[in-house]
Amino acid sequence: MNSSSVSSRTVITLIVVGVLLIVGGFIISQATPLIFPVEASAESKQIDQLFRIALLIGGAIFLLVQGVLLYSVWRFRARPGDTADGPPIHGSTTLEIVWTAIPAVIVVVLTILSYQVWSSIQAVKDDEQRVQVTGARFNWAFTYSTPDPRDTSSDLTFKSTELHTYIGRPVMLEMQTQDVIHSFWVPALRIKQDLLPGRTTQYRFTPVAVEGETYPARYPIKCAELCGAAHGEMVAWIVVHETEADYIAWFDQEVDKVLNPPADPVLRGEGILASQVYPCHTCHVLSTETLQWAGNVGPALNGVADRAATSRANATGLTAVDYLYQSIHEPGAYLVPGYSNLMPQLGIPECEAWSIVAYLCTLSDSGAPACTVELPAQCQVAAPPAEATPEAPVEAAAEATPEL
Amino acid sequence: MASISVPVGGAPSQPASRPRLRVSDYLRWSVDHKIIGVQYMVTAAFFFIVGGTLAMLIRLELLTPNLDVVQTGAQYNTLFSVHGLVMIFLWIIPMMAGFGNYLLPLMLGAKDMAFPWLNAFAFWLIPPAGILMIGSMLVGAPEAGWTMYPPLSTLFSGDGQTLAALAVHLLGISSILGAINFLVTVKNMRPAGMSYWQMPLFVWAIVATSIIVVMATPFLAGALTLLILDRIAGTTFFDATKGGDVLLWQNVFWFYSHPAVYIMVLPGMGILSDVLSVHSRKPIFGYKMIALSSMAIGIVGFTVWAHHMFTSLQPELRIPFMITSMIIAVPTGIKIFSWLGTLWRGKIRFTSAMLFSLGFLSMFVIGGITGVMLAMIPFNLHVHDTYFVVAHLHFVLFGGSVFAIYSGVYHWFPKITGRLLDERLGKLHFALTYIGFFFTFFPMHFVGMLGMPRRVAVYMPEFQGLNATASIGSFVLGLSTFLLIYNVIASLRGGRLAGANPWRALTLEWATTSPPPATNFVGEPMLFEDPYGYGTEGATAYLDAVERQFGAPPQALAADKSVSPAAQGASGD
Numbered sequence: 001m002n003s004s005s006v007s008s009r010t011v012i013t014l015i016v017v018g019v020l021l022i023v024g025g026f027i028i029s030q031a032t033p034l035i036f037p038v039e040a041s042a043e044s045k046q047i048d049q050l051f052r053i054a055l056l057i058g059g060a061i062f063l064l065v066q067g068v069l070l071y072s073v074w075r076f077r078a079r080p081g082d083t084a085d086g087p088p089i090h091g092s093t094t095l096e097i098v099w100t101a102i103p104a105v106i107v108v109v110l111t112i113l114s115y116q117v118w119s120s121i122q123a124v125k126d127d128e129q130r131v132q133v134t135g136a137r138f139n140w141a142f143t144y145s146t147p148d149p150r151d152t153s154s155d156l157t158f159k160s161t162e163l164h165t166y167i168g169r170p171v172m173l174e175m176q177t178q179d180v181i182h183s184f185w186v187p188a189l190r191i192k193q194d195l196l197p198g199r200t201t202q203y204r205f206t207p208v209a210v211e212g213e214t215y216p217a218r219y220p221i222k223c224a225e226l227c228g229a230a231h232g233e234m235v236a237w238i239v240v241h242e243t244e245a246d247y248i249a250w251f252d253q254e255v256d257k258v259l260n261p262p263a264d265p266v267l268r269g270e271g272i273l274a275s276q277v278y279p280c281h282t283c284h285v286l287s288t289e290t291l292q293w294a295g296n297v298g299p300a301l302n303g304v305a306d307r308a309a310t311s312r313a314n315a316t317g318l319t320a321v322d323y324l325y326q327s328i329h330e331p332g333a334y335l336v337p338g339y340s341n342l343m344p345q346l347g348i349p350e351c352e353a354w355s356i357v358a359y360l361c362t363l364s365d366s367g368a369p370a371c372t373v374e375l376p377a378q379c380q381v382a383a384p385p386a387e388a389t390p391e392a393p394v395e396a397a398a399e400a401t402p403e404l
Numbered sequence: 405m406a407s408i409s410v411p412v413g414g415a416p417s418q419p420a421s422r423p424r425l426r427v428s429d430y431l432r433w434s435v436d437h438k439i440i441g442v443q444y445m446v447t448a449a450f451f452f453i454v455g456g457t458l459a460m461l462i463r464l465e466l467l468t469p470n471l472d473v474v475q476t477g478a479q480y481n482t483l484f485s486v487h488g489l490v491m492i493f494l495w496i497i498p499m500m501a502g503f504g505n506y507l508l509p510l511m512l513g514a515k516d517m518a519f520p521w522l523n524a525f526a527f528w529l530i531p532p533a534g535i536l537m538i539g540s541m542l543v544g545a546p547e548a549g550w551t552m553y554p555p556l557s558t559l560f561s562g563d564g565q566t567l568a569a570l571a572v573h574l575l576g577i578s579s580i581l582g583a584i585n586f587l588v589t590v591k592n593m594r595p596a597g598m599s600y601w602q603m604p605l606f607v608w609a610i611v612a613t614s615i616i617v618v619m620a621t622p623f624l625a626g627a628l629t630l631l632i633l634d635r636i637a638g639t640t641f642f643d644a645t646k647g648g649d650v651l652l653w654q655n656v657f658w659f660y661s662h663p664a665v666y667i668m669v670l671p672g673m674g675i676l677s678d679v680l681s682v683h684s685r686k687p688i689f690g691y692k693m694i695a696l697s698s699m700a701i702g703i704v705g706f707t708v709w710a711h712h713m714f715t716s717l718q719p720e721l722r723i724p725f726m727i728t729s730m731i732i733a734v735p736t737g738i739k740i741f742s743w744l745g746t747l748w749r750g751k752i753r754f755t756s757a758m759l760f761s762l763g764f765l766s767m768f769v770i771g772g773i774t775g776v777m778l779a780m781i782p783f784n785l786h787v788h789d790t791y792f793v794v795a796h797l798h799f800v801l802f803g804g805s806v807f808a809i810y811s812g813v814y815h816w817f818p819k820i821t822g823r824l825l826d827e828r829l830g831k832l833h834f835a836l837t838y839i840g841f842f843f844t845f846f847p848m849h850f851v852g853m854l855g856m857p858r859r860v861a862v863y864m865p866e867f868q869g870l871n872a873t874a875s876i877g878s879f880v881l882g883l884s885t886f887l888l889i890y891n892v893i894a895s896l897r898g899g900r901l902a903g904a905n906p907w908r909a910l911t912l913e914w915a916t917t918s919p920p921p922a923t924n925f926v927g928e929p930m931l932f933e934d935p936y937g938y939g940t941e942g943a944t945a946y947l948d949a950v951e952r953q954f955g956a957p958p959q960a961l962a963a964d965k966s967v968s969p970a971a972q973g974a975s976g977d
Contacts, residue, residue, distance in 0.1 A: 047783060054777050062773060065769045091689050108730075111730045114783075181650060183788075193785075226549050
């Protein structure tokens with residue numbers, strides 16, 4: 001009789017404690033909006049929900065352990081003068097089975113739930129928008145492709161320093177790095193994937209509408225894998241447009257820039273550098289009216305045209321133009337004294353590289369171009385009618401000089 | 405039931421001469437495991453201060469979102485890279501080896517380790533490695549983190565990277581030699597009458613740890629060899645542009661470095677099992693399950709490495725590693741619940757040693773819960789390489805390993821020196837450490853989930869509040885360390901005499917004088933059949949016999965009486 005009443009009280013106690021733990025875990029799990037960024041992707045909603053379940057269980061276990069711990073140290077503290085030992089209890093097979101089995105069940109449940117969410121995140125979606133991501137110390141660039149309106153058999157590509165998408169359209173990123181490992185992380189999307197040298201990795205997400213957000217919404221993209229001195233500053237932005245039309249408006253504008261670049265290669269080159277689609281600014285120092293680069297890894301670029309025409313030309317036997325072009329395409333071929341071979345092969349297309357060289361030629365101490373570039377025929381801009389003559393680049397370079 | 409194999413009332417046979425050890429004895433080659441143990445501990449403590457100083461600089465830098473304390477990002481990268489390497493390879497691992505060296509032969513009633521010369525050799529590899537490690541900061545930034553991922557570590561990081569890798573290589577050799585020694589000692593040198601199932605749980609933990617060290621560390625050595633060759637000999641093992649593979653490093657590195665987590669925390673769990681039982685005056689709850697769970701953790705620990713690669717590993721391979729990483733939570737849970745079972749109905753004494761063990765229990769469980777969360781791939785994709793991971797690993801390695809080390813220091817200092825540490829200072833040390841620790845590392849969970857990657861000197865201004873909280877917490881934590889250092893120095897000179905067995909513990913290291921004579925025991929050690937058999941008449945008779953043999957603690961210092969005021973104080977909080 002006595003024992004049965006004790007055991008029924010024990011059962012009631014256990015039930016009450018169990019309910020309290022679950023309620024406590026639930027309350028803890030409801031704090032998640034405070035510790036998560038906004039949920040800007042379909043995946044983020046699934047992952048947050050999964051985390052809330054884990055936090056409910058984890059919170060209950062936390063309360064259980066801390067509760068038993070605090071209760072024990074209060075209830076079973078040795079009273080002053082009590083020198084006796086506790087009872088010689090060595091264990092309880094029942095209890096040990098219980099506290100092996102319950103965690104086992106919990107981890108099985110969490111594993112299954114995680115697997116389901118993981119499969120859903122990984123799944124290939126219909127009609128994915130594909131964007132190429134390039135990571136380089138310490139810069140992100142996004143390459144978009146579309147059939148070339150001038151010649152639909154080939155693709156027109158353009159680079160952007162921001163990743164543009166729109167609500168509801170699944171996106172698949174194909175990511176490559178040009179140097180070390182980087183990791184593409186958008187906290188608002190909850191997903192992270194490394195960029196690995198020698199591999200192309202994939203990243204899938206679907207932007208969703210966020211309540212109260214003003215569009216186009218901007219969320220930070222961060223590098224999460226240590227990549228060097230400016231790792232913490234390797235930040236870019238994802239821009240989520242509200243509608244496909246808004247996105248297309250942006251897209252067409254970018255395509256237009258590609259179709260109608262400045263005819264002047266100097267302006268074109270400067271524009272490429274200013275857009276920061278290549279990571280030049282992260283390593284080189286350059287100070288002009290329009291560009292303020294504060295990298296401290298590579299040689300300074302102010303006055304590079306003079307040096308290219310004099311000491312570098314002497315050292316390499318190349319003309320200033322060829323030396324500058326080589327420095328972009330084979331950065332390790334000649335190392336400026338005092339600098340090591342750290343610059344990656346950036347894979348800059350030929351026309352863009354020549355335009356950059358044209359701009360670099362203008363970086364002389366006197367301000368007058370130290371060299372001039374004649375763009376190869378395929379790089380000449382055909383579309384804008386008037387100034388697209390073969391002589392134009394040279395003239396334009398000369399005109400641009402006073403500004404620099 | 406309990407019987408004692410002790411000559412009850414035997415003639416008190418205090419060792420005739422106990423030459424007092426001088427400081428200089430610890431500065432030269434010695435094959436005495438007790439001297440080597442102390443050499444390990446003091447050396448490790450020195451590097452704890454080095455690593456701690458680096459940590460303070462890191463937190464100082466992170467007080468503000470901009471780069472201000474250090475000049476360049478590369479310098480910041482050096483701070484946390486060397487901080488991690490020092491804390492893991494020159495503090496926690498050697499400190500645990502120090503406990504192992506000092507205690508294992510004593511707990512087994514042996515005169516020394518199985519290979520005394522090898523033991524000394526393993527220790528003396530550490531100082532040169534430490535010099536290399538500190539030197540690495542001076543010759544060119546090793547800025548690839550303690551994980552040294554190529555190609556950052558091979559193609560970009562400064563010359564210091566090579567020195568740091570060599571230092572870790574040396575420490576790995578030291579670690580392997582030490583572990584072989586532990587295993588042979590446990591296998592061959594147990595006293596007659598002590599089966600494996602009668603060994604203290606600390607010994608079990610050292611066995612599990614040593615098996616991991618012997619099996620895993622050679623992989624680290626292999627990986628480091630390739631890394632060093634890539635750096636100095638022009639090989640391209642990790643250079644993808646020349647046929648190498650960056651994931652090769654990650655796989656082999658984590659094949660060692662995940663088990664290394666258990667190398668760091670299992671001995672701490674062993675310390676906890678001993679301290680909790682002794683200071684709650686109750687047998688450890690579920691001895692066999694705790695011992696076996698150490699072995700289970702050791703074995704399953706070899707199958708989980710790629711959960712450190714959930715954002716780099718090829719996607720199809722991630723699932724199996726999620727499953728194994730989940731499984732390993734079960735034996736860890738068994739330990740936590742068994743420790744709670746040990747406390748239940750005990751006579752808990754709030755000694756400093758006990759407080760740190762209780763602190764371990766309450767903080768380590770957070771590290772365990774976040775560990776399970778990190779094993780869930782979808783959540784891991786969000787928090788991988790963020791401050792959430794930094795929080796998790798510090799809850800395991802500071803809330804776990806370091807709290808256990810502190811607990812062990814308070815528990816065994818009387819054995820090592822013959823004097824007790826000051827309990828009042830000890831409690832203050834605990835309070836500051838516990839609060840400082842919590843406020844340093846708990847906010848890191850939030851800042852990581854909100855979007856701050858780890859290993860950055862520059863962060864978004866909205867994270868400043870949480871970072872400043874962590875920094876202020878860390879300064880409290882840093883200061884608290886000096887209380888322990890002061891306590892150790894002051895107690896060495898003027899601490900109260902401890903006697904042989906101040907805590908009235910049943911394990912063998914207490915059945916000899918404090919500090920023990922050069923041969924550890926005079927005559928046959930007095931072995932009690934159950935190292936955790938508290939609460940039995942046999943145990944009381946045995947403890948009384950030990951007191952008669954080696955002398956009771958000086959008056960008013962008997963553990964029971966000395967802790968009573970403490971118990972009052974603690975229950976009053």
